[in-house]
Amino acid sequence: MPSTRPTRKATGTKAAPAPSKKVVPAPAKKAVVAPKSKKRTVEEARDESDDEFGEVAIDMASDDDEEDMDGDDESDDAEDFPEEGEEGQDMSAADLEEDEDEDSEGSYMDGDSIVDSQEELDDEDAEDEEDEESDFDDLVEDDIDPNFGHNLNEPLAPESDYNPIIREYPEIDPVYDSDSSTEENENTVGNIPMHWYDDYPHIGYDIDGKKIMRPATGDELDKFLSTMDDPDSWLSAHNYKEGQDVKLSAEELEIIRRLEGNRIPDADYNPYEDQVEFFSSKTEIMPLSAAPEPKRRFIPSKHEAKRIMKIVRAIREGRIVPRKSGYVPPKPKYYNLWNDAEDKPREEHVMHITAPKMKLPTHDESYNPPAEYLPTEEEIKEWNEMDKEDRPKNYLPQKYNALRNVPGYGQFIQERFERCLDLYLAPRVRKNRLNIDPESLIPKLPSPRDLQPFPTRLAIEFLGHEGRVRSISVDPTGLWMASGSDDKTVRIWEISTGRCMATYHLDELVTSVVWGPNKDVAVLAVACGYKVGLILPEKLFSPELTLHSEEYLKAGFANVATGEPNPKAQWKQPTPAEFEKGIRVWVHLQKPVKQVTWHRKGDYFSTVAPDANNSAVLIHQLTKHQTQQPFKKTKGAVQRVMFHPTKPMFFVATQRYVRQYNLQRQELVKTMQTGVKWISSLDVHPAGDNLIIGSYDKRLCWFDLDLSSKPYKTLRYHQQAIRSVAYHKRYPLFASCADDGNVQIFHGMVYNDLLQNPLIVPVKILKNVHQRVEALGALCVEWHPTQPWLISSGADHTIKLFS
Amino acid sequence: MDAIADGPQVQVKFVTQQRQFAIPETAIQTPARLRRYGLSQIINLVLQNEGEKQRPFDFLIDGEFLRTSLAEYLEEKNMSTENVLTIEYVESMLPPTPLSSYEHDDWVSAVQAHHPGGFLTGSYDNHVRLWNKQAECTQILTGHNGAVKAVQWLTSDGDNGTLLSGALDRSILAWEYSHVDNNHSILYECRGHTGGVESISLNATGDRFASGSADASIKIWTTIIPTVSDHIEDVTETRKKRKTVKEDRILKAPISSLNAHTGPVSAVTFSSTSADTLYSGGWDHSVRVWDIENSVNITTKNCEKVVHALDYSQHSGLLASGHADPVIRLWDPRSEDSSVVKQTLSGHQNWVTSVSWSPSSSYMLASGSYDGLIKVWDIRAKGALYTLSHGKASKKVFSIDWSNDILLSGGEDNQMKIHKVQDMTDRAEA
16 A cells, blocks of 8 residues: 555646645655655656556556456456456447437438548547547546545555566554554544543543543643753644643654745645656557557447448438539638628628618708709798708708808718618618508498499478477378477478478477377377377378377376376376367476387387486386386486387397397396497387497497397497487388488398398498587488488488488 | 581481471581581571571481581491481470469469460469469469369360369369359369378370379279269268368269379379370389279389379370489380380489470470479480479479470479470471
């Protein structure tokens, strides 16, 4: 062991300076002293390398725990070492290559030649060898660890045989405890604070467990005396563990001195030893390894065979196409950096957009522009008054007598700066124009020409009202029209001529007039203030019809006497004067009535009084003079109500929702979410499956009741609030009128086939049908029951018929 | 001739069916730039009409009036200037001249003229007015309870006569009048309609008349003056109503009712050649041909619009109809096709509510419209020949009647207007 240590050190130094490893060995006396005698010179390098080889061989052997090293085995061992190492290396290299192979397989397929790949293979082999060597270094280096010596506690006899060169080593006392680390260590208490034993007579235990008694010490005087006696006392140090003073040796003193001087304690250690190049380009006369060439050097590599087979297979399968014979590899391109003559700018990228060029100066930028370019006084004034952004150009043409009189241009820096910004900061994007024919985006709708008949021109004006005409209604025969107006009158007109046939003067604004839908009963319901009147227009109808209607209207009075008077609706007889006029029944309600609508059979009618909270909607029965309140509580302000044209259904439009109720089962069937802010009007398609609403926020929504609770279509054509919407009873038409005075006519075809959605086509806009008076335009639209004629009434006191 | 002889020339041959204006049928070289006036001058030159005797002529090429120069016409038709062009010429109708207009108390809804009898007007004030030939209102016939929508002469010899009037009160009254003692009386009341009477027409022989009503029915009545009331079931008549009806009125029931129409019947007119053929039009967009003897609807012709007025021309055998659109449609009632319109005349701006054929010409008709205009048409010409204003602008014209040389019209402006129209009896001989 003592003999191995220095050589180990030497091997450590050869590979690379590794100071940590050199410091690690314990600074034991012998260890420090040992390299002292070692002389190292450059001349020795060769020997050392030999020596090194031998050492390494032993190390490896010892690593393999081959304790018995006979002389016969030695050479084998020595030969084995590199082979083993190389084998390992080879394997790992092969693995690496395998990886590389797989990586580079793509490139083969791209048509590289075999020659190339063969070269590559060779290169790789060379690399392998290099790797081997460097790894060898590592291997050697890694094996040096500070505990190495403990593995080999026994001296190796054969070493001297193997190593012919004998070096001088310091004398070592061959007793067991000659090692400084063990010689004084009798006290076995270990590294504990010794004051723990201050109160005891002993200071610890020896290896046999016996107490080590504290050596007797004198007092301070004795100490002093002893120091005075002993001239070397200043060289001694107190060992607390032993409780004795130990005299420091000369070496120890030297170490202390060196430590104090911040020098390396070992005087012999040379931190700047010469680098010894073991693996160099020089061909050694005596190589590091004298081992004969291994067998595998002479047999073909399996790995290479594998790789070649891979390529061969690829060629057979056609994945790699060998180059033709006359192939000349393309010359690598070099750019001549210094050739100015051929310095052509590269072509711009396809997407490059050059910055716009600055406009060339024109005449008016001249210092002496022609007179016609000089601005007049007014132009200067106008220019000065304009905002900076609005000015067509940021200067005024000015005239100077000479160029030298032209002052510096104040905006110069600013303009240059902005130009620079524009040149390199402005993003220029090539915008792809959508090459779509806008016509093709318009849904394919039939031409309005094919959807005739629909009203197109004004035919008749009905003049006579002196207030806004709020409501119009055409009687079921289509001959008469009733209109209710803000002038507190109801008028009845002959439709075909526009003649006013009758006028009823009432005491309140007329908000709603509706003819009873029953052809056998001629009755006109009129909403007027707080009451609803039922008018029987005389003379217009045949005596038979009139008589029948008279009896129909009268029938309820007999009934009402028996029942209790309903506070919400009181049925009253008209005064004789009113009776003479034609009014037959009054229904007094609690709040102003906004709308009256009939059930299809003409017996029930419903009224809407939005202010009446829960009793906003009332249903009255004409023949029995009874009034029902269908809803205990109404949700929201009711705007419009409507009976279903065929089924016992009832539609209630509040501000935002339209609810459909089943009157027989008394339940809510459906809630339509209109998406509008405020519903103004409602109409149900005569087939009953569709309805339209108009809203004050200019929208018209078409609901398909079978489809969804959301609008099937929302149309926004009007400029102002929609006042009224109406379906034609026979023709597939509907219309809306708005405060902008326009009336829009749509073709709204509902198919019997449930799979086909309704077809909505705008067919006609009647513009400025009614003049706008106090922000109100057209107030009501109504279709003629049998003809494709539209009647509209407006705030300009007129009613107009379009055909 | 020399002055107008320059420019391209066309060979034309003038023919006429009016013998009094006949000229030799030889080809004449005429300048192509000539218009109607120039050609008319040529004819007058050949006829040696001078001064007052000069007459205006109209020129027909292939049955179409020449309204441009000859050159333009040839260019438009892609015809060669080399060929001989045959031009028919007819004496022009002079523009109608307004004679006078007569104020009524209310809208004039029905007018009819009679040659010896004078004029008859019905008004929205429920009265029928009788005017003599000097256009003096001689009698005001009071008896209706609603606006009079139709009037019809029955017989008249100038001083005495009978007439019919239909009104919105669903009744038709037959009147007898005498100018001699300034007297008039109701002969009988025709009851049976449940809607206003819109139209009355007398047949050619004068023994039947038909009435169209808003109750979608046509009723046929005899003109025999009954001595006793027909029994009419009138259970719904109220006591009050009965008071108002004069008991002395003789009631008459229809002999038949034609109920095929599905909407109000707005116009009925008898064929002037066959006493049994009735034409009717209504709000159901149909024009129907009836055989009243058998009460059979022979043919039905449909269009897209409400029929407001109907007139039958005895000369051409065509039906003219006015509709709830600005177009006049001409029908051939003899054809079996249900929806073939022979010709349309457009030029009005609003509904055409009355049409009247010229009594003398097979090509001329007049129409009155809600746009306040009366138009005189020649069906051979593209547009209207003359446009006459009835009265104040855009006041509706409800009724017109063309009788001999008189064109009567009544409208919303409470006026009955008389236009003097050139009598073309002599031209119709062809």
